Amino acid sequence: MNSTSEIHDVIIVGAGPCGLAVASRIRENTPSAVFTDEEHQRYHWIKKHTGKMNLVQAGRTKKNGVRAEKWNRGQRTCPCKDETSPESSRRGSTDSTSSVPSLASDSSTSSNTSISTLVLDGTGDQWMQRWNNAFRTLEIKQLRSPMFFHVDPGDRDGMLAYTQEVGREEDLWEISGCVGKEMSKHKKKKRRQSGKPQTLGVEIDERDRKDYFSPSTDLFADYCASIIDRYDLNEPGQILKQEVTDITHGYLPDNLDVAAPNSKVFTLTTSTGQKFYSRAVVLAMGAGGAGIQKIFPWKPSNATEGAEACCHSMEIKTFPSPNVRSKIQQRRETNVVVVGGGLSSAQIVDMAVRKGVTKVWFLMRSEYKVKHFDLSLPWMGKYKNWEKAAFWSADTDEERLEMIKSARNGGSITPRYTRIVKQHVAHHRASIHTRTEITSHDYDPETQTWTLTTDPPIPNLPPIDYIYFATGARSDVREMPLLSNINDQYPIEVIEGLPCLTDDLMWREDVPLYITGRLGGLRLGPGAPNLEGARLGAERIAWSLEEILEKDRGIGDQCEGFCGLGNRYASLVGDGEDDS
Template identity: 80%
Template sequence: MNTPDTYPEIQDVIIIGAGPCGLGVAARIHEETPSAMFTDEEHQRYHWIKKHTGKMNLVQAGRSKKKGVRAEKWNRGLKTLSSEKNKGDVGEKQRRESSDSTSSVPSLASSAESVDSSSSSSSSTSMSTLVLDGSGEQWLQRWNNAFRTLEIKQLRSPMFFHVDPGDRDGMLAYTQEMGREDDLWEISGCVGKEMSKHKKKKRRQGGKSQTIGGVEIDERDRKDYFSPSTGLFNDYCNSIIERYGLDEPGKILKQEVADMTYDYLPERGNVPVSNSKIFTLTTASGLKFYARAVVLAMGAGGAGISKIYPWKPSSKEEGAEACCHSMEIKSFPSPNVRNKIQRRQETNVVVVGGGLSSAQIVDMAIRKGVTKVWFLMRSGLKIKHFDLSLPWLGKYKNWEKAAFFSADTDEERLDMIKTARNGGSITPRYVKIVKQHAANHRASIHPYTMIKSHEYNPEAQTWNLTTDPPIPNLPPIDYIYFATGARADVREMSLLKNMNEQYPVEVIEGLPCLTEDLMWREDVPLYMTGRMASLRLGPGAPNLEGARTGAERIAWSLEELLEKGREVGEQCEGFCGLGNRYASLLGDAEE
């Protein structure tokens, strides 16, 4: 893209990955009033001032520099705000009553659309950004393709798991404002009345949480424990993308990063390109991109993530005719199974795994006409609402997080992560679905069962399997799906080969020991979010909650690193939660 005689275009930040974690970072660095900093009251005050700037007289800040408030900066801020135009009537609302809810929810659409997206992207941050993703040129393309292929209609996450940096309750507010309450599923069985005194006592004493009567979450939090449809979640993400102007052409490129270096660039015509080290990203197609900071936000399906198999299938076995990993499903069912179904022949499929994806594949295979599905699990059938234990989500989650962040070593943190996640699990809803298929003799569930031997017959296009313990009368299998997850190890990621050699870091079971800002090292501004940041974010790091939390830490560090702090901090001092909100009154009193 750059000739030898020209200076390369150096981005402030390049984000690798256009999934939820990448979107969370891109949105957060464009958000002027992040929810981690501003309360609902402060959000309302801030956006009220934006709306009414130039129409009403506002109490100006005192001129006392000693109090840290400067009227000159305040006036400049008002002039900046007065030049911005509101986008629509939806953006003028701060709260909206829902006919199905007894309490109002703060409306994120107010902050979302009260500022034109173009002005938001230009005024809220001066960071130049670029996103590279091997799946396509759209946000969440791999994510949406996976949900579409497996025909997943509902997210597992609760309503407060999302990537919106402006409001924790943003998705709930969006749902009510759009009138889409029918797109919500209640997560039953984890919400109820107050927990018993015995359980509270156990919690205060540091005992492990025990579900009593199936209740973990207080009744007052019931509105949070609905899960959105995939369509609702996708539309909400699109509203976030539009709000921050993240869909500009050329901002996301379909490029898979193959290599990364961090060093000084060679001089061009005896003139240094940069007086500091720069990241050089080389893609699989040979293109080079340059950035001052890089955010690695690749999900489980990204390049360099090794998929887990009971055994490694050969090149002849793995593919459309014999078997595949759940992350590689392109069409469903496989062509040979589809042909047999069309000819009304008996078909048998094996699904290996113990997580929610495996149960969804079992259900979809039966709905597509497979005669029988054999469901093999290495461990027992684990039933959980979420992929981490409820204490990390409920009333006492701060206790769990405090224990995690107070751990003396990363080894202790890793043990906490393993305990909280405890391998793959299935939601009660899908357990009920799979067991109903088993009752109808369409599925056969086999916990604590492993494949002992396997032989593929390419002529018959079937597998001969033996298991431990043996499954009586196991017929020839037409296809095998491995829903066995993936393993993330920074030492095995090809694009990090140079980073591991030149800037080694401590690694524990594949996870890097990052800084508290999620940086590779203090002297290397390579940030990681998602699963790779688990030792800093906790067991929720791979989830949507971890995407938002990780984005918050990274954005703060990027602003400091690139020295691109926003004017908003100066504009809002005294009323938006930065500094003393009553400083203006003190200044007037002194005068």
Template identity: 80%
Template sequence: MNADPEIHDVIIVGAGPCGLGVAARLHEETPSAVFTDEEHQRYHWIKKHTGKMNLVQAGSKKKGVRAQKWNRGQKPPPSETETKHENHKERRDSADSASSVPSLSSASSTSSAGSISTLVLDGSGDQWMQRWNNAFRTLEIKQLRSPMFFHVDPGDRDGMLAYAQETGREDDLWEISGCVGKEMSKHKKKKRRQGGKNQTIGGVEIDERDRKDYFSPSTGLFADYCASITHRYGLDEPGTILKHEVTDITYDYLPEDGDSPVSNSKIFTLTTSSGQKFYSRAAVLAIGAGGAGINKIFPWKPSSKEEGAEGCCHSMEIKEFPSPNVRQKISARWQTNVVIVGGGLSSAQILDMAVRKGVTKVWLLMRSGFKVKQFDISLAWMGKYKNWEKAAFWSADTDEGIFRHKRYHYEERRQYHPRYTKIVKQHAAHGRASIHPNTVIKSHEYDVESKTWTLTTDPPIPNLPPIDYIYFATGARADVLEMPLLDHINEQYPIEVIEGLPCLTEDLMWRDDVPLYMTGRMAGLRLGPGAPNLEGARLGAERISWSLEETLGKNREVGEQCEGFCGLGNRYASLLEEAGE
């Protein structure tokens, strides 16, 4: 073994939106420096108490945070247990609220994490958002479902709107109907008629003043905006991302050839599919749908002869569309039939693309009913009353209670977008699609010679012809207990798991003594129902960056105030020192 291996401060596994969100946040010097009224109150509270609190360096277990002095009727200093609880709560609240506001100047941001050694590993390529962009390109998706303020820029909540205006690309923004305006007016009138100002009708709770927020960007605009973020923070430098699939993660002392360790603290060893090893003091697992350890859901497990280019595939594994055998039949002007299984947005997108590519008829099978929804979370989690929803979510007594929260259950995610609902129904009206809700495949048989399927369904579909190809748009399930790269972590540092979701700390850390951070859908029990989407990527990055400040021991006392990439430092402190103030 090399006696002096390179040990990075942080290794991020995954170069998708969640990974980019964390990397960008670590390099933002003044995160969220422009505040809303509520955030202004918090900022003044922090400012008021500056210099009255001693911040203990990371790793110190002696006394936690204590007041230097207390008088004039103040309460005595909190106990160590109370301090730990309050620190978690303050860090979580500050991170979640601060992430929704812009910075003073994103263009002038420099790397406050310049001394932080960061490496990104991703199995799909050496570019940011490569898997994401490939998926959108393959499915020919032109528009995001998310609103304008769902993005990964840590410095500016309205950054995408500003970017669209600065580059003259307002035409790349599509208004999301049904959130504000006429619907809101109807909502208010109905509330007044019924009485009771706390009632809500149809879940419409978005203020008219927020209308500008409810536009969705084109996929091209979003990709370019993400590219501008990577350029701003210097994340597009060669070697920032390495194409490596991580297959194992361990956390332990790293021994030399002899008996003495390289360091007196534990570090992470990340082993890749090629056998190469990388080392870090902290690690961030930012893998999303389709990433390592994410189990794709199938109605049945396809055999090797069924799955692939000729028989069927999962929507996350589409390499070319349509499949070669279907494309061949379309070119020969033969009749073609394709089945899509699934009740979410992906199934509608695949159906639309199949019809446009020339498939004669598409059969859409859904296990549940036909559900229509603008977003993958309710408007209540996005509008002016979202703090009420968050309070109800966080007030659950147990993680089991959080998971069972009626506003959070994952099944609610399988919904159709109104725009694609209209498209699907238009195809059905023209005889190019057949929609079958509450229908499952009862039996299946694949003929290798003819490359067709014979299916029977429950309830039966009359005159269902031989099927040329099946697409399973049935989603994926992430379970930390079934992720091979976490086998050693689960064995050495077990934690509670609820339905596959880890019960992380409030800082999204595996355990207080294991600085393995998780963001995205795996942080769902801490971030709420928005965890798997772009908003969750930004909130998760905020919490992780605050905790990494302590984990890596980068705290410096400048005027008794924390300075570093948590964003609480004062860049003008040195000027005050030179002036003798």
């Protein structure tokens, strides 16, 4: 069927981590957020061995064993109801001495395929394409996030289990210095007086040590590939390389060759002029998505002004630039400026030195901040539930925004990259300049170099061959062209660019446009731009989709599977005999 003549249940805009989290969550029948890990693993064990093992129900007086009921995947993918009875199944429990296998790569995991989904992405027709390209370009070998930050809806510890199953423990990097005994108040006071970074203080319980490793980028990519395979998300035509330029919501004209329902639908128009229709839309765009405004101290408009001698860190295609590479090959002196205070800026500094740049000048407006994560440790450690509760209980969105700013506190660099950058400084290959801004800039097209003036002045600053702006991006729903019509037709309150969504991450109660990731920050919290936010956002969206799609086309029974609703013990029921 031509994709432009079908009304999909859900269209996901963006094939990055947030989009993958939503797509996989929709197809997960027993999400770990609803089932405990023990219940979750037990259900899959029973499903895997259905019809093969005799399971004895506790509390029965009968001696005969009860075989697990096998449910029909083709007709209904809901483990929470008994197909053989119109009533809800009675609760039962089972016991077995057999070991419960890990679920990280369980190929028997069922998926709900009754929901018609389509993914549109401006980068390519593969999951995580922009994400993987960015890590490959910057030669980043390690994620900043800990092991429990991932997009797998089935198991909170899924990445750790996957790593152990495939025998790739060597691909784990310990995040040292954040796990162990709590630092005493006396030591904290001495650290403050000495001027040492406070973020290096230990705030995470020793019992959580196994969680505080970060995966290599290759391991994370392979784990995501296993999730894609598990939920059959790599079917041909599932993802289309289409950049969405406009979204509208309303009734379709009668002259269209589309079987329009008796309710409003979304029309998504792409840069090629194609139109796609859906009952619900999920915006899951990352920092590099369409409509996200990159931040520049200044931006040259043409080659004469230096447009080819600088770029944003999100726009790097090759590294180093052709001009710098040519000079390095000729063994000539090269100088590069990196502007920014986050982890990306430190990674660019390191890569420039490794590629042969003579010296890198590292400029940042604020102080040099050292943090394990881009969130403060209280949001990561054993008291994070208290922090999240305080956030969700805040009286106003303005108060939540201040909590987000406090928790993230601008760009920061990990202890590991801090050591790397300082080694380059010690070898006179890099120079760090905090609280420094570029006050004037002049580009010479003949020499292809910049002459910069800074405040405070940097002594003997030579002509600069290239400038990298690792200065982040600004997200404002009011400035996104694809939301222009939505903003006009269905206005909502916006605070500093962040939309005041419903608790389900929906634009309005009457507009099933869901927004996850960074733009969902006022509902998801400071972790919204991270992998944790992707998984949490997907959970909320999946629950809301059940209601939306049930109202629209009456698939409530099927939604019970992907939303994880109903009696969570019903999947353990045997042959339906009365056990009263």
